[in-house]
Amino acid sequence: MGHHEKQSIVSIIGSVLVIGIYSLYVYRHYTQADIGLLNDFQFWGKSFLYLIPVAIVVQIVIQILFAIANRIVTQEDLSDITDERDRLIELKSIRISHWIFTLGFMLAMGALAAGMKPYVMFLTLITSGFVASLASEIAKIIYYRRGA
Amino acid sequence: MDDEKVFISNSIRRLRFFANEMTQQELSDRTGVTRQTIVAIENGKYFPSLELAFRIAHTFSVPLSDVFTYFPENDPVHKKMVAKQAKKEKK
Numbered sequence: 001m002g003h004h005e006k007q008s009i010v011s012i013i014g015s016v017l018v019i020g021i022y023s024l025y026v027y028r029h030y031t032q033a034d035i036g037l038l039n040d041f042q043f044w045g046k047s048f049l050y051l052i053p054v055a056i057v058v059q060i061v062i063q064i065l066f067a068i069a070n071r072i073v074t075q076e077d078l079s080d081i082t083d084e085r086d087r088l089i090e091l092k093s094i095r096i097s098h099w100i101f102t103l104g105f106m107l108a109m110g111a112l113a114a115g116m117k118p119y120v121m122f123l124t125l126i127t128s129g130f131v132a133s134l135a136s137e138i139a140k141i142i143y144y145r146r147g148a
Numbered sequence: 149m150d151d152e153k154v155f156i157s158n159s160i161r162r163l164r165f166f167a168n169e170m171t172q173q174e175l176s177d178r179t180g181v182t183r184q185t186i187v188a189i190e191n192g193k194y195f196p197s198l199e200l201a202f203r204i205a206h207t208f209s210v211p212l213s214d215v216f217t218y219f220p221e222n223d224p225v226h227k228k229m230v231a232k233q234a235k236k237e238k239k
Contacts, residue, residue, distance in 0.1 A: 085182075086182070
């Protein structure tokens with residue numbers, strides 16, 4: 001298994017951990033106490049706004065820890081070269097995640113159009129962002145295994 | 149990989165052998181790509197850009213045609229074009 005595949009697996013684990021722990025934290029501290037918050041736009045705005053930097057910082061920390069662990073176990077430095085194949089795979093996986101998020105966005109707007117509560121739209125948006133990021137990493141693993 | 153499906157083959161492994169048994173890592177260092185990319189090219193899983201193909205040929209000091217060989221009879225796009233042309237000629 002190449003280090004790109006390992007990085008993708010670590011990234012998937014990181015994403016699952018971040019979204020899982022963050023959702024649990026928000027649920028326990030806020031929505032469990034006041035279920036009415038689910039239809040409060042300010043609550044959703046704050047939740048999104050905090051989730052993005054938290055997710056970025058956690059991913060960076062996890063990748064640094066992975067690089068250190070990888071260095072200790074394999075005695076190899078992670079390659080800092082990004083070649084044409086890496087860029088091609090990156091583009092292909094971004095395209096997949098873009099389409100999944102677009103589909104999720106349409107579903108979220110569809111939920112609003114169908115007269116569902118606003119929290120359905122926000123949950124659909126968060127879920128589609130999460131699924132899109134997972135799909136991007138899974139696609140990378142598949143492309144690296146296939147060649148490109 | 150099934151030989152009948154291969155429409156671009158390469159002789160990188162043979163060329164490496166005759167270049168003082170150059171390793172994949174050495175070739176990747178000389179061409180500015182990762183070793184995984186060289187492995188993928190050698191196994192016919194990835195077709196490099198023209199730029200990288202020329203760099204590989206230049207590393208071995210051989211013309212591009214000595215590194216990569218094209219088999220149009222196995223190329224699905226070429227087959228499609230030939231069939232299209234034949235259809236046009238029939239009309």
